[in-house]
Amino acid sequence: MSYNFLKKEKAPKILVEAYKLLGVTELLGKDNNPVILSWADAVGLKKQYTADEIPWCGLFMAYVCHMAGKAFPVNPLWARNWLNYGTPQTTAMLGDVLVFTRGTGGHVGIYVGEDVKCYHVLGGNQGDKVSIVRIQKVRCIGIRRTKWSVSQPDSVRVIQLGANGVISDNEA
Numbered sequence: 001m002s003y004n005f006l007k008k009e010k011a012p013k014i015l016v017e018a019y020k021l022l023g024v025t026e027l028l029g030k031d032n033n034p035v036i037l038s039w040a041d042a043v044g045l046k047k048q049y050t051a052d053e054i055p056w057c058g059l060f061m062a063y064v065c066h067m068a069g070k071a072f073p074v075n076p077l078w079a080r081n082w083l084n085y086g087t088p089q090t091t092a093m094l095g096d097v098l099v100f101t102r103g104t105g106g107h108v109g110i111y112v113g114e115d116v117k118c119y120h121v122l123g124g125n126q127g128d129k130v131s132i133v134r135i136q137k138v139r140c141i142g143i144r145r146t147k148w149s150v151s152q153p154d155s156v157r158v159i160q161l162g163a164n165g166v167i168s169d170n171e172a
Contacts, residue, residue, distance in 0.1 A: 001120070001132075001162060001164040003112060003132050006019050007019075010153065011095055011155050012068075012094070013068035013069065014061075014065055014068045014070060014097075014146060015110050016068070017064040017067040018060070018110050018122050018123075018130070021060070021064070021124075021130045022122070022130050022131065022132070023129060023130060024124075025128060025130075026053065026125070027052060028128075032051050032053075033052050036052045036059070037049070037052065039062070040059055043063055043072070043076070048077060055077075055125055055172060056124050056125045057109065057123050057125040057126070058077040058078060058081070058082065058108055059077055059124065060123060060124025060130065061076060061082060061097065061108050061110075061124070062077075064110075065085075070147075072085065073085050078106070079099060079100075079102070079106030079107050080106040080141075082097055082144065083099050083142040085097050085144045085146075086145045086147050087144065087147060088142070088143065088144060088145075089143040092111045092114065092119060092158070093111065093145070093157050093158055094112065094113075094155055094156050094157055094159055095110060095111065095145075095155075095156055096110070096144060096145050096146075097142075097143075097145075098119055098121055098140055098144075099141050099142035099144070100121075100135055100141065100171075101139050101141055102139075102170065102172075103170075106141070107123070107125075107171045108123065109121035109124075109135075109171075110122045110123060111143075112132060112159065113159035113161035114160065115161050115163035117136055117137060117163065118136050118163070119134070119137055120132055121133055125171060126168065126171045128172070133165075133166075133171065134165050134166070134167045134168060135168050135171070136167060136169075
């Protein structure tokens with residue numbers, strides 16, 4: 001599936017910042033990607049986040065919020081804490097934060113579109129990198145929208161996409 005439309009999209013700032021990081025990958029073994037570790041430093045979590053083998057979807061989200069000038073929830077490393085971000089929504093739209101179940105834990109990422117069964121989600125620690133994956137809608141436990149300084153951008157809307165690609169069942 002091609003997501004090239006996002007390059008031209010006047011999307012919410014958190015999505016713009018997230019898109020810039022596509023492809024950042026954690027390092028296997030004892031080595032750590034210094035880029036990912038720098039995110040922890042930038043958002044004040046250097047003591048809590050010390051290795052890229054620690055789940056980092058929440059760190060990624062905190063960093064893109066930071067870069068977009070948006071506040072993020074307390075203890076953002078815990079994916080389910082993103083249920084406290086922004087304002088709750090019933091319909092997911094471009095740039096919304098989506099929170100999913102993942103075993104006994106969770107996963108968090110950004111809506112870029114949807115098909116009949118899945119949301120297409122840009123997030124960190126998806127296959128050990130920043131990527132866009134399809135996640136079943138039934139796993140979504142929260143849709144949260146950024147609080148806007150002035151008004152919601154016109155680009156915040158439902159994006160219908162084709163049902164192409166593998167469905168993720170474990171984002172680590």
